[in-house]
Amino acid sequence: KAGVTQTPRYLIKTRGQQVTLSCSPISGHRSVSWYQQTPGQGLQFLFEYFSETQRNKGNFPGRFSGRQFSNSRSEMNVSTLELGDSALYLCASRPTTQDEQFFGPGTRLTVL
Amino acid sequence: GENVEQHPSTLSVQEGDSAVIKCTYSDSASNYFPWYKQELGKGPQLIIDIRSNVGEKKDQRIAVTLNKTAKHFSLHITETQPEDSAVYFCAASIGDSGYALNFGKGTSLLVTP
Numbered sequence: 001k002a003g004v005t006q007t008p009r010y011l012i013k014t015r016g017q018q019v020t021l022s023c024s025p026i027s028g029h030r031s032v033s034w035y036q037q038t039p040g041q042g043l044q045f046l047f048e049y050f051s052e053t054q055r056n057k058g059n060f061p062g063r064f065s066g067r068q069f070s071n072s073r074s075e076m077n078v079s080t081l082e083l084g085d086s087a088l089y090l091c092a093s094r095p096t097t098q099d100e101q102f103f104g105p106g107t108r109l110t111v112l
Numbered sequence: 113g114e115n116v117e118q119h120p121s122t123l124s125v126q127e128g129d130s131a132v133i134k135c136t137y138s139d140s141a142s143n144y145f146p147w148y149k150q151e152l153g154k155g156p157q158l159i160i161d162i163r164s165n166v167g168e169k170k171d172q173r174i175a176v177t178l179n180k181t182a183k184h185f186s187l188h189i190t191e192t193q194p195e196d197s198a199v200y201f202c203a204a205s206i207g208d209s210g211y212a213l214n215f216g217k218g219t220s221l222l223v224t225p
Contacts, residue, residue: 043218094211
């Protein structure tokens with residue numbers, strides 16, 4: 001069974017631009033969560049989607065948004081990029097009946 | 113806000129020795145506590161987890177203990193091997209949903225031959 005895939009793996013943007021990251025969960029997993037990982041703040045929860053509905057949201061500004069499609073694939077969008085948004089963005093999927101989250105390799109976003 | 117404290121931030125042990133990483137959490141509603149291992153260039157991988165109704169869980173060389181009253185939990189790795197070298201993260205569920213996690217800042221473990 002294929003793991004969680006994230007595209008693109010690397011991305012370079014400039015301040016003020018917007019970016020969309022994509023995540024394809026493991027087949028059959030309906031829950032997708034997003035995390036931001038930085039050296040200073042570590043791993044921080046962004047939001048979680050289940051069956052196209054956002055169920056949980058972390059303490060991030062409204063510039064960070066996401067959505068989930070009917071096939072469980074998810075995207076997250078960051079508008080008006082700031083230097084501090086440079087991070088590894090991780091997506092994790094979870095089977096409905098289990099707690100374990102399976103992480104993808106992440107998208108490395110660099111904002112110049 | 114609610115957070116998870118993890119110590120130490122770096123740990124160096126000799127092959128065959130044991131390694132212990134400790135975490136404390138503040139959200140009394142947390143009921144799920146996973147531990148992840150992250151290798152360079154990869155996403156975190158679950159190595160063991162424990163729920164609040166269990167005090168200890170063991171899987172071969174890895175064990176986790178939970179003291180819910182004191183709000184702390186620990187990871188124990190015995191007979192360490194060089195391939196155990198990685199960054200380890202503890203996490204606690206945000207509330208009792210189990211779906212969203214607060215992570216510790218990580219422990220960089222180095223196992224020297």
